[in-house]
Amino acid sequence: MxxxxxxxxxxxxxxxxxxxxxxxxxxxxxxxxxxxxxxxxxxxxxxxxxxxxxxKGSVHPYVGRGGLKLEKAIRHFGLDMNGLVMLDIGSSTGGFTDCALQHGASHVYAIDVGYNQLDWSLRNDDRVTVMERTNFRYVTPEDLIGPVPNFASIDVSFISLRIILPPLLALLKQPADIVALIKPQFEAGREKVGKSGVVRDPKVHKEVLETMLHFANELGLGLKGLTFSPITGGEGNIEFLAHWRLEEPGASQQEKDPASLDALAHQVAMEAAHTFTGNSS
The missing domain is CATH 3.10.290.10 (RNA-binding S4 domain)
Structure with missing residues (x-):
């Protein structure tokens, strides 16, 4: 029995x-x-x-739920955070920052356009440079008073990654890795976002992923991995994690052909739909 x-x-x-x-x-x-x-x-x-x-660990291992997103990225993409200097773009309460430090990052620039959101424990951590009320689009290398970053995480809202990625490239010491949240609710056209601000159609998820993967490819970023976030965003939106690599100038990098990027976008969008809704049609 x-x-x-x-x-x-x-x-x-x-x-x-x-x-x-x-x-x-x-x-x-x-x-x-x-x-x-x-x-x-x-x-x-x-x-x-x-x-x-x-x-594993405590029930809530990080100061913010965003830490679970980076936790999955580290595991899924096989990232080694030891000694890395990170830009946490859209740091909010500091979930990504906390996760990075717990996994060995040596320093984090916590950047956010908001104010007084970062957890107090991180504000008082010598490894964290707090950059509040900061619009990332206008950050220059001179604004980063400390070690040069070689890793970046991006978790921003109400703005497209297409605005964040270009200025980021000038701030990183190459080679560098980037882990970014791709949020369909802020990337898709208005007509494809529901009245409640939720994108439910896996086809729209696929379209958004294709657009972002092609955009990053044209910037010279090498795609190393793509998956879905372990937790949904605001209002229940399914979000996605991309891992890009910025190589040193002159370093050989195998570009992804458009067809392979589209195939990966389709695969991950369908996996996410099946996981969160049980529907991949």
Missing amino acids: SLPKERIDVLLVEQGYYESREKAKAAIMAGLVYANNERIEKAGMKIPREAELKV
């Missing part, structure tokens, strides 16, 4: 690890949840109720 099974996200809530299935799902997709010592990657996976559950 087989043991009764239940969804892993349901069990995590039932056993008190998380207060909602949404938070449980985020932790699962960030690679923090184990059942019988095996990492779980799908929130919908059913396991025996008697299975031993473990959650």
Whole structure:
């Protein structure tokens, strides 16, 4: 007789690890949840109720939920953060900054157009340079008083990555890596965004990904990986994580052909739709 099974996200809530299935799902997709010592990657996976559950680290390992996004990027893209100097563009409460420091980054510039959002623990960390009330589009190398960054994370709202990426290239010490959130709600045309500000159509997700991947390719950024964020954005929007590499001048870099970029965009958009909605049509 087989043991009764239940969804892993349901069990995590039932056993008190998380207060909602949404938070449980985020932790699962960030690679923090184990059942019988095996990492779980799908929130919908059913396991025996008697299975031993473990959650890596604390339930909330970072000062902001954004840390779970970078956590997944580090794991999924195989990034080594040790000793890196990072630009955290759109730092907000500091989830990305906190995650980077916990994974070995030596210094972080926390940049945000807002004010008084960064967690107090990070404000008092000597490894963090706080740059509030700062419009990233106008940041120059002279504004970065400290070590030259060789890594950048981008998590911005109400602005397109097409405005952020070009000025970023002049600030990085090459070779450099970039992890960016691609947010369809801020990249798609108005007519493709629902009244509640949510983009639900996987076809629109695919179109946005294609546009951004081609744009970055034309800037000379090499795409190293693409996946979906482990947690949804505001109002439940599905968002995506891209990993680009900026090589040193003259270094050989194999450009991605348009067809392969489009194929990857389609694959990841469908995977995200299936994961979050159970529908990939």
